[in-house]
Amino acid sequence: MDTTTDMDIDTDRNAEAETAIAPSRRLVMAATGLLAGVVATLFMILLMMGARTWLGISPPPEALPDRFAPTIPISTFFGLFDRFGGYNGLKRFGITSGLGGIFAADAVFGIAYALIVESRRSRQSGRWQEGLSRLAVGFIIAAALVLWLGSLALLWPVLDANYRGAPPGAARLASAAALLIEYLMFASVVILLYRWIAPRPALAARPVPVGEPVGRRAVVAGAAGVALTAGSGALLRNLNAQATFSYDGLAYSGPGVEPIAPNDKFYTVTKNVVDPNVDAGIWRLEIGGMVEEPRSYTFAELMALAGVEQESTLMCISNQIGAGLMSNAVWQGVPLRDLLEASRPMDGALEVFLNGVDAYTDSFAFEKAMDPTTIVAFAMNGEPLPQRHGYPARVVVPGLYGEKNVKWVTRIEVVDYDAKGFYEQQGWGPNFVIPTRSDIFGPRWVRRRGDTFVEPFVAGEMATIRGRAFAGDRGVQNVEFSTDDGETWRDVRIDYPGTNLTWTFWSADWEPEEPGDYTIVSRATDGMGEPQPSEARGIVPQGATGYHRVVATVTG
Numbered sequence: 001m002d003t004t005t006d007m008d009i010d011t012d013r014n015a016e017a018e019t020a021i022a023p024s025r026r027l028v029m030a031a032t033g034l035l036a037g038v039v040a041t042l043f044m045i046l047l048m049m050g051a052r053t054w055l056g057i058s059p060p061p062e063a064l065p066d067r068f069a070p071t072i073p074i075s076t077f078f079g080l081f082d083r084f085g086g087y088n089g090l091k092r093f094g095i096t097s098g099l100g101g102i103f104a105a106d107a108v109f110g111i112a113y114a115l116i117v118e119s120r121r122s123r124q125s126g127r128w129q130e131g132l133s134r135l136a137v138g139f140i141i142a143a144a145l146v147l148w149l150g151s152l153a154l155l156w157p158v159l160d161a162n163y164r165g166a167p168p169g170a171a172r173l174a175s176a177a178a179l180l181i182e183y184l185m186f187a188s189v190v191i192l193l194y195r196w197i198a199p200r201p202a203l204a205a206r207p208v209p210v211g212e213p214v215g216r217r218a219v220v221a222g223a224a225g226v227a228l229t230a231g232s233g234a235l236l237r238n239l240n241a242q243a244t245f246s247y248d249g250l251a252y253s254g255p256g257v258e259p260i261a262p263n264d265k266f267y268t269v270t271k272n273v274v275d276p277n278v279d280a281g282i283w284r285l286e287i288g289g290m291v292e293e294p295r296s297y298t299f300a301e302l303m304a305l306a307g308v309e310q311e312s313t314l315m316c317i318s319n320q321i322g323a324g325l326m327s328n329a330v331w332q333g334v335p336l337r338d339l340l341e342a343s344r345p346m347d348g349a350l351e352v353f354l355n356g357v358d359a360y361t362d363s364f365a366f367e368k369a370m371d372p373t374t375i376v377a378f379a380m381n382g383e384p385l386p387q388r389h390g391y392p393a394r395v396v397v398p399g400l401y402g403e404k405n406v407k408w409v410t411r412i413e414v415v416d417y418d419a420k421g422f423y424e425q426q427g428w429g430p431n432f433v434i435p436t437r438s439d440i441f442g443p444r445w446v447r448r449r450g451d452t453f454v455e456p457f458v459a460g461e462m463a464t465i466r467g468r469a470f471a472g473d474r475g476v477q478n479v480e481f482s483t484d485d486g487e488t489w490r491d492v493r494i495d496y497p498g499t500n501l502t503w504t505f506w507s508a509d510w511e512p513e514e515p516g517d518y519t520i521v522s523r524a525t526d527g528m529g530e531p532q533p534s535e536a537r538g539i540v541p542q543g544a545t546g547y548h549r550v551v552a553t554v555t556g
């Protein structure tokens, strides 16, 4: 590196710069580097927040957990839930540790810059403009490239996320470009700020009196940091207001449940901290992979295709017996089969691999994709899909757990291998067919040691027990009910039969004769004549099975 022109400016200063740097001066340099690093980080975070808010580009603190969550085994994943307060607590932890990590890395970066680059004879001029030597420019570019290539390597699989709905190819380019710009800006701000604040070499040789420009500049830099924090804070509050914390895990249960769940009460599960807010104008649905004719549909083109209307029930694999991570709706959409056939799938198709705009992935058998009941839905109960349920389009695949019903779907690939999506990589499955279940939702009960009705029943008075049964896409043939913990069974009344793809609502009258505790149980038989499994099985790894038991206290 040739710095002779800089060095020629002032030979006295030159001489000083060649003398060893005093430890106290090193401390000032390190502190200045730290300050520059922190302020530059605040600036970069403001850029990231802006890119997230207006362009839907996922910042590294959001992308990192998305990248690594699928690699965490289920047991560890649930262990983390316990430690951090559920999925929401874990999501908060993911974001804050991502932000913390960025600050720590960048503070180290600032200090290292000060002690390594600035202590070299690279800065012979007292004025920062002149200090912008080739070495500094080289350093900016090298540092940004290292951060950028590292980020690309680490985040590649999730860089195709775009929370405004840009198609995966464009989204990946946008994410990569944003990172490069952010890192270049970061490195530039570190250097410019350092050189603006730092004591000039000529001054540094003597003690810095209070009130020197150095101190004032550090204060100005600090103030800039505060202003940047306020800016990021405003954007962060805005994102936090949209965050899924308030509704992720929303259950639909209790005596008030209706056969068709209203859209705003439909159970909700999402991996995201802030769900996509898709601009249907830029969104596309791509059909690709092993097809003769890859295609890309605009929202208008999709809606113009011959559509179907279908009532079907969705249930999360994490739905405990008796719990409310299940709901039923009438969906409007296009059979996936029509879209696949239009693209002419090749021989050897084994599965379809689905991508949401949030870099969520899942897969299911090609044969299931060709089933006429598997649809790409764009409306729910006669309204456009609500944002949190996948606007502008989601897959509805009856009979398979909720996770296969990819929301904000943007790309469907035909593949000839066993593709594993977000949760399947954690170890869920491999069988995602919903087992038959039935439960009781009224009168109200609470989960104590076991489930217990809140209000006591009265001997000699007629009461009505109400519940639901669900058998994936096999239909519910019949439901039975017991008030003696399964010793004896009798048939129930079917209040809402639904279809093969939906749940069934049932009720039974019960007039207890004697005071005491009774265990109420139900069991269903599916449309194939198969009884509901009685074996109590937990949700990991293939969803819960077993009977729902609720204890009733009968008073005299």
Ligand SMILES: Nc1nc2c(c(=O)[nH]1)N[C@H]1C(S)=C(S)[C@@H](COP(=O)(O)O)O[C@H]1N2
Pocket: 266, 267, 268, 269, 270, 271, 272, 314, 315, 316, 317, 355, 356, 357, 358, 360, 388, 389, 390, 401, 402, 403, 404, 405, 406, 407, 408, 409
């Ligand atoms: N793109 C995307 N699709 C997704 C998810 C997600 O996080 N991202 N979550 C899945 C899970 S685990 C479930 S149970 C269902 C929930 O759908 P709902 O919120 O509309 O009820 O969406 C599935 N589809």
Ligand SMILES: [Mo]
Pocket: 269, 315, 316, 317, 318, 402, 403
């Ligand atoms: Mo789920």
